[in-house]
Amino acid sequence: MNDFLLRNIRFVLWFLIGLVLIHVIILWPIKSSLSAIYNAVNSIAPIVAIILIYLTFNQQRRQVQEAETQVSIAKKEFIRSGKSDFLNRVDQHFILSLNIHRDNVAxxxxxxxxxxxxxxxxxxxxxxxxxxxxxxxxxxxxxxxxxxxxxxxxxxxxxxxxxxxxIGLEIPIETLDHNFKSYHSFLKPDLEGDGGFGWFIYGFWSNxxxxxxxxxxxxxxxxxxxxxxxxxxxxxxxxxxxxxxxxxxxxxxxxxxxxxxxxxxxxxxxxxxxxxxxxxxxxxxxxxxxxxxxxxxxxxxxxxxxxxxxxxxxxxxxxxxxxxxxxxxxxxxxx
Incomplete structure (x- = not known):
């Protein structure tokens, strides 16, 4: 049995004994009747029973709360463990990607x-x-x-x-049109005319x-x-x-x-x-x-x-x- 419950039961028993002794000491000289003592004890018993029931339910409530706390802790540990595994995989992928980046730069x-x-x-x-x-x-x-x-x-x-x-004359016009979109209208040279402004562009960056x-x-x-x-x-x-x-x-x-x-x-x-x-x-x-x-x-x-x-x-x-x-x-x- 739980120590907390034992302590409360002992307390109630001593409380009951104390009430009985008080009634015996007080009522005996006055009434000198065992029936009076019996009635006194009988009137106290329901109160004690109620106290014991309350203490029992209170203890059960505490036990349920403790169990719920343990379950919550277990869930958090499980989630943390799963997240840890997930982050470990992320770390591995990240480190690999970082190494690839360094290799690319090198x-x-x-x-x-x-x-x-x-x-x-x-x-x-x-x-x-x-x-x-x-x-x-x-x-x-x-x-x-x-x-x-x-x-x-x-x-x-x-x-x-x-x-x-x-950019250069060796690149097909279609490719230049795709790469430069509307800008290519002034980048490409006029091969049949005076060359247009495009000749300057090609001459400057053809290499x-x-x-x-x-x-x-x-x-x-x-x-x-x-x-x-x-x-x-x-x-x-x-x-x-x-x-x-x-x-x-x-x-x-x-x-x-x-x-x-x-x-x-x-x-x-x-x-x-x-x-x-x-x-x-x-x-x-x-x-x-x-x-x-x-x-x-x-x-x-x-x-x-x-x-x-x-x-x-x-x-x-x-x-x-x-x-x-x-x-x-x-x-x-x-x-």
Whole structure:
């Protein structure tokens, strides 16, 4: 029998004995009758029985509560064990993906030479050369040729497409039309006329090595890894923990490449949908993939104006949209 119940029974018995003794001591001299004592005990007995019943039910209630607590603890342990196994599998997949990313970066080559992370330095340098030539030096000429103005976003898009796909007379016109869409109307040369503005473009970048073979695999793998983490049924803080580890692998030039790519052919990074019915998610802002990119990284482009919600490292934890410079920005992400 439970110790608690034994203690209560002893208490009730001593209480009963005490009442009997009191009645005996008080009533005996007065009535000198055993029947009086019997009646006194008889009147006390129901009260004692009620107390005993209450104590018994109270003890049973305590036992039920303890059992429910033990069951709850067991359930939590079971869930924790299952979640632990799940997270172990996630960790294994994540570590494998991180190693693949590192291998991809180490294997990056430029003009036939493996240069690893320095590849991204060369890529950004090439982009800046193309963008500055088109947007700064040839802007007016392009406007006159097209008879319409192009936005800065258009020039970013064109420059990145030239960098990514490459351009040259050996590339079929159909392929160029597909790669450059409406822009190709001024990029392709007029073979039967005076050449048009396209001759300049081809002459300037006809030897430009296309970065597609390197960058396609690089972005495809990262996109798969980050969307895999994003779609997991885990807390948002846990998702951010994993993706922060991925971002920690990026150099400034890689983050700059993320930014440029997202304004061009990589729009899915800012329009990701887990299902066709779900609301689009901006992965770059949500996980601050370009958090460490300095504000003066580009000469003529302020990436912070496009991703204002990010708390950039140099802004000391304040979202750029809350800073004085951020409030004066008017650039917008492409549709």
């Amino acid at each position: 294997a990056m080559n430029f003009k036939g030479q493996v240069i690893g992370k320095d590849f991204f330095v060369e890529v950004i340098k090439c982009f800046n050369d193309i963008f500055n030539e088109l947007y700064i030096k040839q802007n007016d000429e392009i406007h006159r040729y097209l008879k319409r103005k192009l936005s800065k976003n258009d020039f970013i898009d064109i420059s990145y497409r030239i960098l990514f796909y490459g 430009q090595t296309a970065m597609q073979s390197n960058l396609s695999h690089y972005f495809r793998h990262l996109y798969h890894t980050i969307t895999y983490i994003h779609d997991l049924e885990i807390d948002q803080t846990e998702k951010e923990f994993y993706i922060k580890r991925i971002r920690g692998q990026f150099s400034n030039h890689e983050q700059a490449l993320f930014f440029i790519n997202s304004l061009s052919i990589g729009a899915n990074w800012r329009k990701y949908k887990s299902t066709p019915e779900s609301t689009p998610i901006d992965l770059i802002s949500t996980y601050e993939l370009i958090k460490n990119l300095p504000g003066n990284f580009f000469e003529h482009i302020n990436h912070k104006c496009y991703y204002k919600k990010i708390k950039y490292e140099e802004d000391h934890g304040i979202a750029f949209e809350e800073t004085p410079k951020g409030k004066r920005c008017h650039e917008q992400l492409p549709a």
